[in-house]
Amino acid sequence: MAKLVVSLTDTKIKAEIAAHKKAPDKIKKLSDGSGLYLFLDKKGGTYWRFDYVRPITKKRATLSIGVYPEITLASARKYRDEYREMLAENKDPSIEKKQEEENAKNALSNTFEHVAREFMKTENLAPSTVSRNAFSYQHLFDALGKRPIHEISARELLTVCQIYEKQGKFEAARRMRSKASQVFKYAIVLGLCDRNVAADIQGILKTGQRKHHSAIVDPDALGQLLLKIDQYDNRGSIITCYVLRILPHVFVRPGELRTAKWSDIDLENAVWSYTPAKTENSTGTQLIVPLSKQVLDLFKELHVITGNSEYCFANHWGKTRILSDSTINKSLKSLGFKNGETTGHGFRATARTLLDEVLKFPIERIEQQLGHRVRDMHGRAYNRTKYLDERVIMMQAWSDYLDSLKEKALKQ
Template sequence: MPKRIQPLTDMKIRAAKPKDKEFKLSDGLGLHLLVTPSGGKLWRLQYRFAGKQKLLSFGAYPTVSLTDARKRRDDAKELLEQGTDPGEVKKAKAAAVAAAASNTFKAIAEDWYAGLKEDWSESHAVHVRRWLDQRIYPVIGDRPISSLETVELVQILKAVASSSLETGHRIKTIFHQVFRHATFTGKLKHNPATDFKGAIKPKNPKGMAAPVEPKDVAPMLRAFEGFRGSYVVQCALKLAPLLFCRPGELRQMEWAEVDLDAAIWSIPGEKMKMGLPHLVPLSTQALSILKDIRVLTGHGQYVFPSARSFTRCMSENAVNAALRRMGFEKDEITGHGFRAMARTMIREQLHVEAEFIEIQLAHKTKAPNGTAYDRVAFLKERRQMMQNWSDYLDQLKAGAKIVRFEARATM
């Protein structure tokens, strides 16, 4: 007959003293307490599965009580009767917990922050850190990012905006970028931060500084040609007025999105402010700049990589910093100001229909049937517009007598 094992008691467990070597106190049915030389008392379950001897850990006494350890043993035995390895079940649960921890809003936001902070100014990094730690993490930091809904994010924005509208808009930008990072890294399928329109009041309108007179634009374009800083930044400076996209779209341009043969840049919807894919026709001048920089950056992901690493795109401050170094003040031109410059001058100098300009600016206009515009809408006309605009800027840069373009039947 097998030796009968006397079940453990709390008194017996507490009385067990460590020895020079670890030893076991058996409770029966494979459960025992391992007493280590350092005084640790660890629950273990010995069992067989698929012909192999295995060991399962339940934790340490007294955190895991005798009653709890027996309950876990019984649960494990039930799994074995069902043909399931309790050790594999435990590993799967641990993996799920680890995955959940890596998918919290805080974990993903920290990954986003770490990837960008070196490209930010020190003051901006400090501000973002404070907004995350004080305004966002206490509310949703530990939540799985996939569980967050738009209504919850809007509640946070409204609470912050009630005391500081400017901070509310800053946090709105953080939400946009963190949730977009989550979709890029496969942590999230549905992005709840794509449309916050009307969630909080708009900021006090401030026109984006930009020259709109030919006499002011010409010297700026010539200054770009003579820029003595980074060649990557110079190419971005030269492309910015030609393409007049949003600064974030330009600096995140990827070679995979650019078709030099078809002369088109296809921006995916997740990179666009309105969430819609967008097409940017490339003039011969834009193509020339891209072909030149391809020699330097064409082997990497980004057209305009960071100066520190080709695995990240150019800093959000790079273009504005270059403008300041060349002597252009904030009230003269900003990276975003090229959009206002193009919008005004293409309309006034080239007499292009406003609808074509608005579509190329990726503003969310509405078609007559009430649907958002198609990305290929008026593509032929927009391609001609972009070429005429580039030709016009070349004339300004060269200092030639400027002749206004007459309205064209095709446009």
């Protein structure tokens, strides 16, 4: 006749533990039946264990469950019942437990954030682009970062993106979807997920109405702005002073000027040649910026300060060592211009308008200098050196015109 096992109770367990502490010279097992027991060791440890026979080898095995009282009697019984169900299905609880732990470990290393950060290491981007992308990644990390990437659904990703869309941040939402798509593609290559769920929501997010960068096109107002920029010395860093003075003359994208490298500046021939970030991954076409006498003098002065650095506008603080993305607009605002009156990017529109309407230069040369693709009468795009002599004349005329506006403002 099989030995009858009386089930444990918390009261009985506590009494047995108290008695064992008085004479802990021997180990003790408190059985609850069906393989579950509480193991009391000689050092006062109390551990739940489960004895069973392996389904294939038929050898006896023991599985640790946890420590009492952290694992209560009721919880220990649930584990036992779960293990017995596995045995009934011819599964080994030890093997199943190890597989579960391995899956949990893999899930931690295969979270969206972990995979995304590994992908970010493979990107070769300009510092300004890295800084801009950081916001998109952080928004995604806050919502989905800890989730295993293979468990994230298209519905989840769409919900996160639409939160920003509802706030009117259409570009941010679309950029988040785009960056997520790149991460999922990377994960698919590594075998961490089967599909790119970001592709499933492509075209669903709204496109916000494009806002034009504010620009000053009134000559008198532009003269006042240039005069205030010259008076900026006592307000900001000397590096910021130079970027503000040069930008109106060259009218490139502010990010391209902030990240300008001395290796691209030819002071002897008064030329700045670089590949804009917008065309780097597509056409790879270089933009040549002829430097007027005024701009050349400013760059020569700046070279005395930052000539030993990689970047022309090298900063002495911050991780990237270059001026931040918001420096130019914040500086213009500090000069007394309200939000929306003018922006660093607006100098491009200013130059395009006044070079055409006031100085009467051909719109094709202006567009070409702006870095836009311009085609000839046969539909062929002009190469980067086409009409360079004309553009040299145009850029010098533009700087002379800006100086005349500033002189006029000084007399008023």
